[in-house]
Every structure is written in C-alpha cells, then in structure tokens.
C-alpha cells in the first residue's frame with residue numbers, strides 16, 4: 228500500500244439532508260416546512276425564489292420531500308450500508324419542524340427527539356461520528372406565515388431555543404454541528420435558503436441582508452451556547468463554495484471575480500472572523516441597504532466558529548460584462564461558462580483543481596480547520612440487466628477531487644474530513660428530481676415518487692470502501 232498523506236483520524240463519509248431523504252413529512256408530529264410546499268415541476272422555481280405566495284399543499288401536485296426515499300423508516304438499513312463502506316462520519320440534518328412543528332413552541336415534540344436519538348445512537352453503534360446541520364433549507368412554515376421568517380428578529384430566539392434543545396438532548400452523541408447549510412444561498416434562492424417571501428416593490432437585497440444579519444447573530448449565539456453545554460463541541464459555518472475565476476486578465480474582469488467571491492464569502496467573513504468585513508459598509512450603501520441592529524450585536528458576533536465547512540461542486544467564472552443570457556447556474560449560483568472546463572449534464576463545471584484553489588483561499592483567509600462536507604457528481608445512473616450500476620464517471624470525479632484534497636494537505640491545510648454529497652440517492656435540491664443521483668447506493672425511485680425504494684450498492688460503493696480502508700492511499 229502506498230503512503231497516505233491523509234492524517235490519522237481523518238473523517239471519511241457522506242451526507243444527506245432531512246428534507247431530501249426522510250420523507251414522513253407529517254408523521255409523528257412533524258409540522259410543515261418551507262421545502263414541503265415546493266412542488267416538483269414548472270412551479271418549483273417560482274416558489275423557491277419566494278415569488279409565489281400560495282404556499283399551500285395541493286392534492287394534485289407532487290411534492291418530492293413528502294415521501295422522498297423514506298429514510299425515516301429505512302435508517303437502520305441505510306446506516307448499516309454506510310457502515311459497511313467504512314464511514315467514520317455521517318452528515319445529516321435535523322428537521323426543525325420535527326422538533327418544533329410550528330417553530331415557536333416552548334416544548335419540543337418528544338417523538339421528533341426520539342427519532343434523532345435513535346438515529347444518532349445507530350451511527351455510534353458503528354463508530355460513525357454524526358455531523359449535524361441544524362437548518363438545511365427547511366424553516367417551519369408557520370414561522371414564514373406568522374413572522375416573515377428570518378426577516379424578523381424573533382427568529383433568533385426561536386432558532387436558539389431549537390438549537391439549545393437539540394445540542395443538550397444529543398450531548399454525548401453529537402459533537403460536530405453546523406448552524407446553517409450553505410448560508411450564502413439566501414442570496415441566490417431566498418425562499419429555500421431562509422424562507423423569505425417578497426412583497427411587491429420591496430428592496431429584495433434589504434430583506435435578504437437583514438435576514439442574513441439575524442442568521443449571523445443566531446449562528447454566533449448558537450456557537451456560544453454549544454460551547455457552554457460542552458466545551459468539546461465543534462461548531463462550523465457552511466459555505467456553498469467554489470471560487471470565481473476572472474474571465475480574462477483584464478483588470479475589470481479580475482475585479483468582477485473578486486466582488487463575486489466577496490458576495491459569497493461575506494457570510495463566512497462574519498462567522499469565522501467575528502465582525503462585518505471592511506467592504507460591507509460601501510456595499511450596503513451602494514445597494515441602499517440599512518441593517519437594523521441591536522446594542523450588543525458586535526459582541527455577539529465575536530463568537531466565531533471552530534471550523535469552516537463548505538460544499539464544493541464547481542468553480543465559477545465572472546467578467547465585468549456578465550451577459551445575463553449566457554449564464555449557467557451550478558448549485559444555484561450564476562456563472563459564465565468556462566471554455567477550459569467540461570460540465571455535468573446539468574451544466575455544473577467539473578474542476579478538481581478548483582477545489583484546491585478554493586481550499587487554499589479559505590485557509591489563507593480564515594486560518595481555521597476546513598471540513599469539506601459536500602462534493603459529488605449528479606448523474607443519470609442506470610441499472611443494467613444484471614442489476615448493476617456501473618458509475619465509473621462518478622468514481623473518476625471523486626478520485627480527481629480527493630487527489631486535490633491530498634494536494635491541499637501537502638499545501639499545509641488542516642482538514643477534518645471528506646464528506647461526499649448524497650451518499651445514498653436522494654431528491655435533488657435544485658430540481659426536485661430523483662433522476663439526478665449522487666449516491667454510492669442506488670434507490671429504486673423515479674421523479675414522481677414511483678418505485679420500490681429498494682437500496683442497491685453501485686460500483687462506486689466498493690471503490691469508496693477501499694478508499695476509506697486505505698485512508699486515501701488507494702484511489
């Protein structure tokens with residue numbers, strides 16, 4: 228076996244999110260959440276962007292989160308498969324509306340707590356460390372209707388109560404926590420990201436950045452709370468990562484790329500450095516944004532995270548004259564096409580070196596341990612007549628990216644672990660499709676929810692198993 232550069236104890240695993248996997252959307256006391264009112268199909272985009280105000284569930288439409296892959300009832304079987312691959316970490320999220328169905332209650336739903344207790348205990352049985360996101364694109368709908376979601380400062384209190392309840396309840400089972408999944412996605416998909424709905428004529432950016440302020444305050448408070456509950460707890464922020472490249476070496480293009488990066492890194496600048504960045508003042512002025520704060524907010528923000536986590540699927544590209552008609556969208560972030568890079572079927576850039584570039588940027592900027600908590604290739608996998616899914620393309624994608632992590636480690640970057648996205652096939656966040664698959668484990672289910680939901684390991688399952696067993700030396 229060749230020597231590995233991955234440190235001893237490096238965490239290897241995969242991720243899912245409650246709303247894309249669990250299903251059971253109203254079972255055992257769970258309340259309705261934002262994602263549960265996002266239908267499959269044409270109407271989807273409008274709702275996600277917060278433009279459609281119906282936000283009801285209709286009988287004649289299909290809502291992918293309602294049943295999903297039914298992880299809620301299959302979790303034991305699924306965790307056993309992940310353990311067979313040798314996972315040492317499993318990332319999932321808690322559905323806020325399972326613990327507090329409406330979001331503003333004082334007393335948690337016991338059945339919701341029990342489900343996650345059983346789930347995390349199951350992980351621990353196999354020595355799998357859970358990494359838990361408190362909010363992964365699912366705000367209780369009641370909070371959207373009654374309070375306007377994160378635009379309202381009251382959300383800070385509701386979220387802190389929810390987080391405290393979970394962190395206390397699962398103390399000893401869960402040590403790694405993320406506050407918000409891909410916090411910067413609020414800029415690109417405000418309804419999915421933070422449950423934001425816009426009124427006619429409103430300055431959307433005002434709403435978004437005010438909501439972001441509340442999320443940043445809540446995240447900092449939760450970091451403090453988690454450390455008080457147990458000083459061993461490790462709290463991370465989470466960025467939808469991927470650097471913007473300048474389209475050319477024209478200084479204006481370089482500046483455009485820098486500004487685009489700042490737009491996304493703004494959130495992590497606050498969470499990892501403990502204060503609003505120097506460029507924020509001018510940005511707010513130019514966008515006509517006035518953030519309403521409370522005395523003491525500056526102090527609160529000083530509670531910085533322990534590590535910086537991020538997703539990486541694709542790099543991005545910007546120029547001074549970004550032609551609106553010519554933009555692709557990977558992971559909800561608009562980008563110019565990059566002529567040097569191939570793309571997935573959904574137009575997402577495939578750029579392994581971009582991962583090393585992103586990691587170096589993040590570490591240079593924050594000097595905090597990194598954790599790659601999402602990476603993978605969405606593809607239309609097909610099962611052949613022998614019942615095998617031959618996903619060599621996925622193996623190639625993952626191998627190339629893991630190699631760049633090895634390079635980054637050699638660059639001197641501390642990284643806690645590698646977590647691939649959608650380790651078991653699940654519902655796609657951007658399209659609501661099942662046919663956009665990421666997993667090592669195939670789930671028999673189509674875009675409309677038909678299928679047996681039977682689980683079958685793919686070729687990549689066996690490949691990843693030996694990657695983990697060799698601690699990354701056998702790729």
Ligand code: BGP
Nearest residue numbers: 244409558605654655656657658
């Ligand atoms: C990230 C989300 C995930 C996930 C992934 C892949 O933005 O955190 O929830 O779904 O991207 O995206 P998609 O499902 O749209 O292919």
